[in-house]
Amino acid sequence: MAQVNFVDVLDDNAIFEGSGWDALVVVTTDISKSGFDEVTLLAEHGAKVDKRVGLSPTLLFAPGLAGGRLIISPVKNSQDDFEDVRIFADAARSGIKLAKDAGAIRPLLVVAINREERYQFSTQVAALACGQELWRALERREASGDTPAFEAIGLFNSTQASQSLNAIEAGRNLARDLCGTEPERMSAPAFADYCVAAYQDSGLTMCVVEDRDVLERDYPLLSAVGRSSFAVSRHQPRVVKLEYVGEGEIEHTYFYAGKGVIYDTGGADIKVAGGMAGMSRDKGGAAAVAGLMKTLSMLKPKGIRVVAELGLVRNSIGSEAFVTDEIITSHAGVRVRIGNTDAEGRLVLADLLSHLRIKAEKSVKPELFSVATLTGHVVRCFGGYTATVENAVAKQAGVAANMAHLGQVWGEPIEQSVLRREDFAKIVDPSGAADILSSNNGPSSVTARGHQYPAAFLLEASGLSAHGLHSNKPMAFTHVDIAGSATEGHPLYGSPTATPLVGLYKYMTLISK
Template identity: 30%
Template structure:
């Protein structure tokens, strides 16, 4: 799909559909931008009271002019509620009307807003269209695939084509993440993730990649990552990606993504209803790889070391066992009280490795970590845990900008009591079935050096969905990638 910035309505190319925005009025929709050449087509609809401009509402009209064959009225809601996220959602609704139709060329008219700049409007509209354009059809026969796809989108009123280029580059990273998550776990092994990272390094000289296999992990004494993967037919791996976009800066952000390529729950086996989508347990790892691709493509001014701790969590005779104790890379011993609390184990070893071999100035880890956060926050927000107020505020701002919102959760020291072990330094799961997401964060905090600014994001409710939602299709969302881009640009 190609994006093009068009300064005026008269200069727009021929298209199959023109999308015209309207704000919600008391009696009828009110044009969000002056389009006199098209008014005669939509004015009768407004006068009849058939279209009021409610957010996300659409109505199709047919044209007899030379530029387009169709006009789509698009409701933006009340002007006072116009935000980047509101535009994302509204234009996602418009894109859904165009998907699968023989309308390859779209003309999208940008609204005017007293609350947002032209560049902010351009971003919101373009992201809504780009994200909604995603389809995953690798497993469908040709007869069941969509015949038509949008190929070209002209944004009428956009001033800076670089914004459109940036949106597309970031969306390519999101698409990579979505594809990796949606593919069969049989194919997306730890080694396959490593190969994807290697491809990025070959394309972008600013990226360096190293993949640690089983022998290297044993040499590093990464006992927790090795334990989780010991029963698998494929070896675990630690994927280390470096991106140096601001070499003059001393700032280095370390990002750690959970990469459980399939999570059976281990010997504490997940039940039917909870296991079917567990190829998605590497959603954060996939988003981490996509993030580095996007950062390199947009030449993000930041230095990043990204680690993906990748393994299956299998069942079998060789699988790690509840009741056993394993020594972590950091030297902390861990009693395994639940093999389905494996994500924190692989993250812990990756956190320790990264702090040993690099000198990060801040650390962010994220994961589809706990069902508890899904109960608490649903699919709308990620749980955020941090020891640093500046980072919390930066992530809250990034969440508002990206639409991938966060909600701060507590790290009170009293919760540590739930993680005490009689036979090891710490348990991997709490003593009671309460505060599950909090105790997971408490566990991870033990592997972060004192004084190190740190954020943990639990994206379990957002990384994979079972029904279309806003600009996300069913299944993988790629959540976390755009949030981190906005964070890194503004921190």
């Protein structure tokens, strides 16, 4: 996997010619406060010649500085009450793109220090933004033999940040490849194989479930979604099971269910009028979880155990396709009436969560999460933001609130939604023949509480509803809907973001301590 390589730089002389760096990219809120007299003088002189300096990213001829190239990339509106650390990410992306276009291969990134708490991780967020800017699609890399744009990116005034950032970026790169690649190159079997290769010698425990009899027995809802795909060997479903165990006494255990719908046709409730375009990105949840496990395997945080299941399935159309009105018994023994075959993601997640629930019952301080590009409704509500919906146990523990705090300072903002009694009323089967109804027969985007009530379904269909506040074994569960944040740019074919990998990693390794 081609990715950027970050290097810590502490030597002030690194900004000068002959240091081994060939461009200086300065991200700053004020050109007079770059931290270097040489840079400030050049920038102020440049501003007298070119009014764009300090207002937009500009390249200045800089004899004596690294590579003779000085790129000033201004941070805009830093004093605005409603801005956040992403303004540093925006500036870094613009600056690093300019460096690349100018021919640099070893740029040095300087992020001017800002003392505001909301900008405390501006250097790290800026660095990761460079990785996002420089990622290129796997298909393009394989077809053209593309190599990384840079040999390395130096991080000025960074102490031991590069190891963490390189591991995070390795996970994000894996997640982007898995999410963003077209559905034949990254079919369910190919997705699983790509994970196997990525985790080689990682220390993770991994197995891939591919036998049809086992899948239909242990993952009946998932297998119903993929029923028509079994006829085509390269489209057949897979479940990838992963486990990380840190050194020392385990103090917390985290469980992740990742939705990996390789391609969502809508099934028998077929997507029409161009609605299928971009549906190869419906595997963003599984991709993000897969990337998270890669990062964990590299950084090896102590005292935590992390278990993940990725449900990989193609919602194919055909004579074997499952249909609305069917009643299918979930792994947890809950009889589910299918309300709409295009609401397939919650079916996949429910079986995964049921398996994780059983493991969680015997685990230390368990917390469960589902991560999915689940609903159009979350996009209608929050645009490009991630949303969380949590059960009462998680709410009492402040899970979503803590995730939101970390997401805010690490450039992955989260909106918090609330699960209410009306959400459970929506999943009652009117006929009484089944225990619950998976969905109504309309798109989530035009359904009231369309991204909240699927969490009620997940609780009931997975058996997690038996582990509420007053149960013998309360379990915190948080549903994470990334339908709006899994990609950026073009609405159908934009770049995958790997969200919420950074926030989840920081949550597990910081909040839990």
